[in-house]
Amino acid sequence: MSICDLEQHLSLIDFPGRLTVSVADPGAVHPPLHPVEEAAVLRAVSGRRAEFAAGRVAARMALAQMGLPGVSIPMAEDRAPVWPAGTVGSISHTGTACIAITGDSEDYAGLGIDLEDAGSLDISLRREIGTKKELDQISDDHGIAATRLFSLKEAAYKAQYNLSRTVFGFGALELTDGGKCLRFARPVPPFKKGDCLPVLQWNVGDMWLSLCALSASFLHVKS
Template identity: 55%
Template sequence: MPAAVLEKMIAGLGSAWPAGVAVAICPPQSEPGDLYPVEEAAVSRAVTGRRAEFAGGRRAARRALAALGHPEVAIPMAEDRSPIWPEGIVGSVSHCDTACIAVVARQSDYMALGVDIEPFNPLPEDILPEIGLASELDAVGPDRRLAGRQLFSAKEAAYKAQYPLSRTLFGFDALRYDGAVRALRFARPVPPFAKGQTIPVSQWTGDGLCLSLSALSRT
């Protein structure tokens, strides 16, 4: 699943992609030479594959920032492992084996962003109950295991988007897919989110990929 396939997929979305959200894709960087010292420190003891995906994500993030007209900066990793975006910017990073994706936007336009990229293949049957209820899987699509992959990806994107606002870690049961509104709904209060509040997630599948984007717009 080369990064070029993902790039083509996003380019093909045209106006379906949310306005004001800059995106960039890079392959994992096997020689992560362009990390800033504060970033290098975050992965100095990591295995090669982890260093490569981290560096690819940081490179993609800087390219996405440049597309917004933002100067190149370090993007440190917080203690909770979330990226620390520059003042006035919100963003998110995800990686799979061959592609690292970063999305960024101005904080004046979006409260937060969450992105997830996955290979679009069926999840193993035995982990489906952990990801969602049978009713959620049914609402996503007819193939339970593929629906599981889509639900997993949507929940990961929504989780990343809500995290900067709630700073709360929770399991997959905290968000339920509501097919009627095509959004994820909080099953319990996660302040500042109320029980029943929805988080929008857009999802695109094709060319062996499942891409989910949760963009919490201010408008």
């Protein structure tokens, strides 16, 4: 699917309020990375560099829509993007498209976006992603369901990481509420066991797009 086709699909999505979304083609020629960004991929292979560069381009375009043109987005030691003060965001890369979403930190405590090529996940990986109960909430075709669940959990993980800075596996989050939320199976401070992260998912051509947007009041509501 071309970037133009992806942008057309995205234009039909009613994203939550005051979020900006942009995409970029990793196969296109983009302006040079900022020096602080270049340092993150000095030893990376060409494919990784292309995806990283397109992701930064998409992120800069999203931030420009917020009135922050041309800013640098360095990579922290934990490899997470470092967003400008007062903003939150998320980036997702594939071999054919990169997408970024940004918002104001007064509105959102964390954002997570994930873009995955549609298709069936290999049976050897499905148990690692989720349980039969989780997969059944998405589709009778567990190969397709596993791909979609992987994307949902990736988006939720990214959103919560902005608050917890904790690395964990797929089993720490359980799909519930008919696929509308991912529940913590154990405490991951500041989240408690049972806290739910809201998730949304759309089919965009031959890809799945997942989003987790945590409002700035999320933890206050949960406390």
